[in-house]
Amino acid sequence: MDLNNSISQATQEIFQSMLMMEASPGQALTERANSFVNSVTAIVGIAGTNKGMLAIHIPEPTALVITSSFLMMEVTEVDDDVKDAIGELANMVAGSIKADLTEQGQDFKLSIPSVVCGAEYEIDCLTDSDGVSMPFSIEAGDFLVEFFCRNNSVGTDTLVSDCSGPGGFGRG
Template identity: 35%
Template sequence: MEFYPKLKASIEEIFATMIFLDLTAAEPLAAGTEDLGCHVSAMIGLSGDFNALLGIHCPAKVGLAIGSAMLGMELEEIDDDTKDALGEISNMLAGGIKESFAGENVNLLLALPTTISGKSYKINTPSGSQRVIFPCEIEAGRFYIDFKYSPR
């Protein structure tokens, strides 16, 4: 299954229509371990014809820039507003994936999004894993889209 083009198209549409920040999505990361330096993550589960966990991982500065743009107000800390904004992006991104696959007769259901914050994360991408991680660049810095999937 081709996940990256669907994820890329969906995140670009979200940023163009509802966040109004210029975004450039890069190619997926190669296998290996990378310290992403991220402090806040929004996640949402998908189930149905395959199971998946979609995550958006941001450094605090990037999360605040995205949340501020979405809400039209300056956010200064990773609070409930920032987490809610990132959770909604994960929700819309998962919705875009669901709709895209529905056109191929692949049916999915969405869970409710959840957001966590903490210290820095390391993302491990073993060779051959069923996982796609790709960076997205905005003016405030880089964040990551992480899609881990498994067949039923």
């Protein structure tokens, strides 16, 4: 399974089973997005042999719909519930991808999610790593899932396509 498929399957499964929503994957982006407006971003750090991060970037209106569905109550502003719900979403996606990578013999440890939100912000981390930025659409709007990592044990030039073992994780 390649990284695109892993992200796609993990995200679709979580939206289907936990939110009863269909999340349709789009074409993976060729460039990383780092500027966001009126959005919520949840980041799960990756440590171990591999170092990296899983991030989910969601525009505020879409984040409100997702949180309302998680909690089964209407949420109308970005508050602690929204940050917690989007953080948990990122945690589940990261966990599913970790399971795929672990099957291929990779050593992964996940951090507790961190959440950023605001009218305008930039996310600038692991610029020397490689991975995938994949857009998704649900009825309430679009969002972006990113997974970037590099292998700590063999130097900074070794990117995700090399750190993922014989199963062929990498840009695809």
